[in-house]
Structures are given as C-alpha cells and as structure tokens.
Amino acid sequence: MRLFRQLSRALSLFILGILFISATAQSQTITPHQGGTLTLILPSEPSALVALATVAQPVIAVSSKVNEGLLTYDYSLNPLPQLATSWDISADGLQYTFHLRKGVTWTDGQPFTSQDVAFSIDLLKKTHPRAKATFANVESISTPDPLTAVFKLSHPAPYLIRAFAAGETPILPKHIYANTDPLKNENNNHPIGTGPYIFEKWVRGSYIIYKRNPNYWDAPKPYIDQLIVKFSTDPVVRSLDLQTGQADLGYRTPVALSELKTLQKRPDLVFDYKGYNYNYSVASIYFNLDDKLFKDIRVRQAIAHSINREALLRVVYFGYATPTESPIAPGLKAFHSAAPSPYQYDLAAANRLLDDAGYKQGSDGIRLRVTLDYNTYDDTFRRNAEFVRSALSRIGIAVTLRSQDISTYAERVFTRRDFQFSIDQYANLYDPTVGVQRLYWSKNYRLGVPWTNITHYNNPAVDKLLEAAQTENDAQKRIDEFRQFQDIVQREVPDIPLASPQFITLANKRVHDSSPTADGVEGNLSSVWVDPKP
Template sequence: MSSFLKQAVRRIQRGLCAGAVLLGLSGAVLAQTAASDAGAVRLLLEPEPPTALVLTTTAAGSLTLSPKTNEGLLAFSLKLEPQPQLATQWSISPDGLQYTFTLRQGVKWHDGTPFTSADVAYSILTLKEVHPRGRSTFANVERVATPDAHTAIIHLSKPAPYLLYALAASESPIVARHLFDGKGIHANPQLTAPIGTGPWIFREWVKGSHVIYDRNPDYWGAPKPAVQRLVIRFFPDVAARAAAIETGEVDIASGSTVALTELERLVAKPNLALEEQGWQYTNNITRVEFNLDNPYLQHHKVRQAIAHALDKQAILKVVQYGYGKTANGPISPDLERFHLKDLPDHAFDLKKANQLLDEAGFPRGANRVRFALHADYWPNSSLYRRTAEFIRPALARVGIAVTVRSQDAPAYLQRVYTDRDFDFTVHPMSNLFDPTVGVQRLYWSKNFRKGLPFSNGSGYQNPEVDRLFEAAAIEPDEHKRKELFNEVQRIIVHDLPDITLFVPYNFTLYNKKVGNHTITADGTNGNLADITKLP
C-alpha cells in the first residue's frame, strides 16, 4: 500500500476509534428505551431525518419513515412488478395518456376520515409542485379526474412510460387533503407528525433518540401488522450502532448504518443475518457535485483535472474497504437497462491533472497551492465524510487546498440548495427505477430552483441535455429511450457537472428473530406491514 493510502486509512480509523468513546452512554440510553418497548421491532436509522413524510424531500431517512404511515397507490415486488396498495386495479389507455385507478374501499385515515379519490388527486398535483423529483415525474400531468370516491384518473398531455413505477409510497406518498389543503405545505405539522392510512400510527418523535409507531388496529390489511409497535432508533455514534445490532437492542440495521469494517464480524454472529435484496427501487450512487457558479469550477479544465486527480479504485479500497464497485457517468451500472458501459473515463493521472490546471490558468503559488475549495458532505453516513477526507489530500497533490466542512442535515440542505454557499459536495443520489425520475432532476435546467433539495444543485444548464431528457420522458419505445439516455450519459461525462465515484454496497443486517422485512423492491423503506418477530 502506498504512503498516501496508508495515511488515508489511518485518518479514517482515527475517526472510528474516537466514536467508540461514546459507546457506554449511547448503549445505556438505548437499553432504557428498549426496556419500555419489549416485543417491539426496532429499526436503526442514521442520521435523524428532517421529516417523517417525503412530500417535500427525498432525504434517505425520510424515505424510511414516510411509508410506515403514508402509503402509495402501488407497491413493487423484488422483480419490480406492480402490486396493489391503495389502488386495487389500474389500467393505461392505448395512447398512454390516461391512467385509471380503482381505489381500495373502506380505508380510513388515522384520524377516522374516509380515504377518497380527492386525496389522490390532491397528492399527485401537490407532488408535482413541491417534491424534488415531482416536477419531472409528473411534468406531463394535466389533471386528475375523480368521477367517484373510489376512482382516480390521471390525464397526461404526453405519454409518461415511467409513471406507473413512480407510485410507490417512498416516492409518491398519498396524503390527506383535509390536513393540507389551505393549511400550507412546508410548515405543516404533518411533515413531522403524519396522519396516514398505513399499518403504523405515528405516536412520538423524541429528537435525538427515537420515533415510535403503534400498530394501526383499523388497518385495511388487518390482521396485519402482527407486531404491536415499531421503534426507529437514532445513533450518531458508529460503535454504538454496531453494539446495538450485535446485542439485540435493535433488530434491523439497513444500509450504511453499520460500518463496513464491522460487517464481516457481525455477519458471523449466530443471531444475525445479511440481506442484499430490497434495493431494486433505489439504485444509489455516490458522487461529487460541483457548484458551477464557483469561479474556479466554472472552468471545464479544472473539473477535468479534479476527475483525473481522483483514484476511484483507491477510494473504493480505503473508503468502502473494498465493498461496492466504481462507477462512471450519471446512471448506475445497477440500472442495467439504461446504463452505458463504454463511456469514456477520466483515468487517474496526476500528470494530466496538473497539466490541465496549468492550461486553465491556475499555476501553483509560492506555497505550491493553486487555489482553495470547501468540501461539504451529506451527513447521513460516515461514508461521505470519509470520502471527503480522502479527496482533501488527493487534490492537495495537484495544488488544490480543500477544507472539509461538517454540519447537520438541515444546515447542509440550506447551504447547498438554498444559499448555494458551497464549492463541491460529496453525497449519495438515487437513480431509482428509471432515469426520468431519478436522474433527470439532477441535470435538467428547469429543476434548478433555490430551496429545492436533491435537485440540480450544480446549476448545470445544457439545452441539448434538456431536450434529450424531455424526449426520453415521453418516448414509449424502450430502445429509442435507451439511445436518448446513452447520449445524455456521453454529454454529461464530457461536461462534468459532477463526478460519479462508486456504487455503495447495499445491505440489511437483521436479527434472525425478525421476518418479512424485505419483501418489496424498497426493502425496509416499505410499509413493513408484513413484519414479524419471534419471542
């Protein structure tokens, strides 16, 4: 291992060891809560999300919470086959301009109000306006007709071949019209204390500790759920999280909540098992996104130089401990239907990086520094902090001084998407099940809106990319859609508004007493109505 890699590993290990100091305190708090919730299923989530409803955000933690209370029209099997949820039947007109849904009867909101087609119409049209992906997902929606209380008809101006697959709870939650209409959206208390139709009734959110849901006795899917209580626990300390799943104080740890350094040891425990399914709906990537308003990063050659200065294989080895795989371009290789395999890559080449920076007009100064940048990272996992910490010395080798900044999730969202007070960020993004829904939002110039999180944060504008995305969004022919997305990928890899680094290793670690936690394409981001737990 090179001295550079050794230093990077030591920096990351020091961060992990420091966290272990808090283990005793965190474990004591968890044990106290666990004693009062005997028999509950406990799910580990980190970091604490900004909301419990994904009407206005796509924050990862919110995607986990929201479907427990607020369901979608459809669910999707592990093979991405549509299944009934709030809709029992659906049909699409031959011209692709009309989607008709027969809604489940006898469903009530948790406050006792009947669920009707008016709720569906309100939700779809609201998602179109306020959801980070909704502007593109529902761009072609003209109106939602409600001929009766149990029928909703979505009318489109143009075909939307991806639309049916966007109707899962974690992507397009159905909310109660009577709790939102005329009461505002962004400051509505429903965002943090939601009333839904789902199997779990929201009880409390103690900031910094937990969210509690109780079984919905009037759930339309009764006798589900079989468990009386669902507790979502928050642990900022990575060592405490590992101890909690190991000792049985929590039952499920999904995604990056458990350190990869602990994974092999934990999987060997007789009470624990690993599940790799349940990520088909998300298709996450980790990337660097540039603020194209930055005077240095406006230069194409500077962005090229940064790409050549980053050794993706080394990042995977040091940051991901060898788990996952490197990636190139805006579409994840896991989204095989649309990923273009033969994209040109900016290979690791320090000589080329230095040459490009010289050509861009930024020579090294007396202190060997060309210019300075700030790196901000999404705080929902130590993975993104470690990635930013790797990038800092990597760019120092070509004369770019990087300062890594940390903040909580609300401050990060404010800085990046509202104030635009950043140079580049390190964060995950979900490609989801279709590029129109998961990828277009990140590069479409019409999705560059201050205050809209998880959107076009770079401020990227390319009329040809806009045209290609918009054409793909209405193209019913799968082969032609793929060709349009192929060209999108070629242009974005050339323009470099961002750099895709790797595809993380996605997994769910669970106690063997718990069953039926991963039966849909969104895994533990589903409603968990079917979950069971042995005594």
C-alpha cells in the same frame, strides 16, 4: 457410464427440487407471531415525518410507515396493489385509471377517497424534488367517483407505473393539507395516514414511537404492536446496538464497512441484500457551477483526472460498491453507459490543466484552496471526502472538509448556495427520468428545494434529450437518448460519479419479512414480525 451419470444428475436435480418445494411450502405455512416491539435504527434523524418536500432517506424510511402509496412492487419492479387494488393503462399510454381500495380510513377516522389521490399528486408536483419531472406529462386527474382516479397525460410516460411507491409518491390527506401552507403544516411532524402504524411520539434527538394501527385495512397486519425508530450518526453506536439487541434492524449498511466480515460470523445477526431494487444510488462529487473557480471546465477536468476509482473502491468501500463513471447506476443495466470518462486517472494531465488555467504551484506546492462539504448521513460520505482531499493534495489543491447534519447541509447547498463543491449520493430509483433527470434538467433548478439540480447545470441539448426520454415509448430510442445524455455530461463534468454502493440490511435473527418488496425497509413494514424475546 455416461448414461448413468446423466441419470444420477437428473435424480439429484429432482431431489433438490423436491427439497426446495418442501422448504418453500414450510416457510409459507409459518404463522407470524403477533405482538412485540421492533426497533429500527437509522444513521440520521429525519427532518420531517412525511416525504412531502424531500427525498432524504431518513424521511422516506419513516414516512412510508404512515402514508402509503397507490402501489408497491416486487423485486422485478412489477406493480402490486396497495391503496389501489387494480389499474388500467390505455393502449396509447395517455390514460391511467386506478381503482381504489374500499373501506380505507385515515387514522383520524375520515374516509380515504380519490380526492386525496388527485390532491396529493398536484401537491407533490409543487413541493417534491422529483415529482415535477415524474408527473410532468400528467395534465389532469379526474375523480368520477370516490374509488376511481383517472390520470390524463399529454404524452406517454413509460416509467410512470413504477412511480407510486409509498416513499416516492405518498398519498396525503386532503382534509389536512387543503388551504394550508403545506410546508408548515403540523402534519409533517405529526402525521395522519392510512398505513399500518400510528404516530405516537417524537423525542427530538433520540427516537420516534409508532403504535399498531388496529383499523388497518390489511388485517391481521401489522403483526408488531410497536415500532421504535432510533437514530445515531455514529456507525460504532449503531453496530453496538445491533449486537446487543438495543436495535433489531438497520438498513443501507448501518455499520462501518470495515466491520462487515467480522459481524457476518455472528449467529444472531442476519444479512439481507434484498429490498434495494427500487433504490440504486450513485455517489459523486458535485460542483457549484456558480462558483468562480468551478465555472472553469479545466479545473473540473483536472479534478476528474485526479480520482483513482479502483483505489477509492478499496479504501472507501472495502469492495462493497461498483465503480461508475456515469451518473446512471450500473444497476439500471438497460440505461447505464459503460463508456469510460474522457478524464481517466492521470496526475500529469491534471497538473497541465491547472497550469493552463493559471493556477501555478506556490513555494509550498499549493495551487489553490477549496472547501468540500458533505453531510453526516452516511459514513461513506466522510470517507469519500477524505479520499478526495488526499487525491487533490497530489495536484496542489488544499481541501478543507466541512461536515454538517443533513438539514444544515440541505439549507447551505440548496437554499443559500454557500458551497464550492460537495460529496453527495443520489438514488437513481427505478428509472433515470425519475432519479437522474432532476440533477441535470435546467428546469429543476429550484432554489430552496433540496435534492434538485445541485450544480445549477444548464445545457439545452441535455434538456432536449431528457425531455424526449420522458415521453418516448420506443424502448431502444429511449436508451439511445440516455446514452447521448451520459456522453455529454461525462465531457462537461458538472459532477464526477464515483461509485454505486452495495447496500446491506442487518437484522437480529428474531426479525422476519422486513424486506418483502423492492423498496425493502423503506416500504411500510406491515409484514414484519418478530419472535418473542427469550
């Protein structure tokens, strides 16, 4: 009998294997439909169309459709060709040689060359919130011929080969940006690129239209004739558009989390969890450490003691998130520290700290009044802000919420520094050096540059650990350095990590292949195709 069961199990597995192979082979033989329009809906209007000086998601989502990267990545973050067809890394990790694709032209007809690559990296190091840290070890880039770019490094950068996605490191046209003020260049709002789509029109406050690039290097892609990008800050509007066919595709969970279970019953909508491997994020409370109130660590510790993450997970995220007490997302498993914060949920401890800091409760029960800023890019920002307001009311802190669009928020927080504390969410990306270091490295406090060191945190010991991890080739030593970093910032609370959200892409069932790579919809969408409308 036992032998029979074993044989039956083996036969079942064999049959399942045959069925899987058959289904896979069938899916691979489907010929994508050529033509049609795809409408992508975003939760906020981009402030620019090129990811030159910002890492705001709406900008990344549109930038990559025109300006590509040297590489793209599979779901395991293994590099794949894009503008580079192959690459070599020296044994000592101090030289990266990229061999570029032949015959690629910018959409104005000029040839794409290695000069564009060298110029782009140099420019991004000056303007991009993350590139200064990402390419800190790149001393020079030589261009021995038009199709070869050689990066020379002062020290190894073990994360560098994963830094060349379109949304993270866009390759820009030197002949357009050279000898101009790059931040005021018209190309930022009317881009020229090498990508699958050509910018046609931007109707501010409403939509952007891209047309198919007939000279795209990866023919017959792109398959669609037109890409329309709409935007609405209202999740109800986005949900209705997806349900009625006014929009075909939305990413980063474009609808209210409370709606997900209901929408999953609709046969015309497809839910996709792929395409977020490049973009693990952490939502946090960020303190302005230049503010007199929040210079006092006791106040920050008290607020940390007032946050019940288990309740936040239910109330704000409806379970679609992972709570975290570390600034490194749980998705980056090798680096994430699961060590608990020293400031667990404890209202009595919070009240004692505020008493010690001299903030006694008045007759109305209020100790102090503060303003909490957030932007309207994602509805969870508002929900987190409301949760924090409620939590702090229990320890006598009266919170006024102040919302604004993403551009106004960036100007208030990063240029004018006119805020006390804020709710925000930052991508860790594929490595803490790229996604996390920028928020804690004192050298990345850059007034006027969004999404950099928001708190103005400055700790020489943390700087030393982050800079060591930038160049450490020993994997375990690098992990240890990031664990030490997490221990320090957990104690010093320049911010309070809350949760790492689970993102979901929603699409009409007529949409295919929107997320074939690790960056999903933030990739170039060259492979996407749509069934003809009935």
